[in-house]
Amino acid sequence: MTTDTKENTSTQNSDNLESNDATLNTTTSDAKDARQFGKVAVVYGGSSNERSVSLDSGAAVLQALQNQGVDATHFDPKHQDITELREYDRVFNVLHGRGGEDGLLQGVLQWFDIPQTGSGILASALGMDKVRTKQLWQGCGLATAPFSLLTAETDLAASGQHARFTTYYQARS
DSSP states (O other): OOHHHHHHHHHHHHHHHHHHHHHHHHHHHHHTOGGGGOEEEEEOOOSSTTHHHHHHHHHHHHHHHHHTTOEEEEEOTTTSOGGGGGGSSEEEEOOOSTTTSSSHHHHHHHHHTOOBSSOOHHHHHHHHOHHHHHHHHHHTTOOOOOEEEEOTTOOHHHHTTSOTTOEEEEOOO
16 A cells, blocks of 8 residues: 555545534534424333333433423323324333333334334344244354243253253243
8 A cells, every 4th residue: 555545545534534523513412402302202101010110210211301301291001092192203112021112112103103212113022032032143143042942841851951051931822
């Protein structure tokens, strides 16, 4: 590589950095105006067995958003009709467990064309299905701990002997 090429590359990299910095500054500057988010529904509570965790974390998120001047409101699908979310500009999802992390709420919000935090439908549904997630990782060649799927027909004595550090998943009935 010649000196000229190195200088050209260095100049190009500097230009890219300046360009990226300008973009970051613009984004940071825009984020300081809480009005840009519009009316935000902080969805938490719900009816899953993780309701209490969702209530605690959701209340903290709501308070933090409000402290930053965001027009944020608590929305609990256990006590409110999900179609009422159409009244909001975006959703901050803090539901835990089924209904909030499994792709259901994500699907409804996508149908309503409401921007949301978190993963989309497929990633959420897949993430809740631990066995399928591990199978996907294995199919992609990613390292994952050994696991076994337990069913009503599983011989627990035999399955427990093949690996000391095996993760077990119970099949849903």
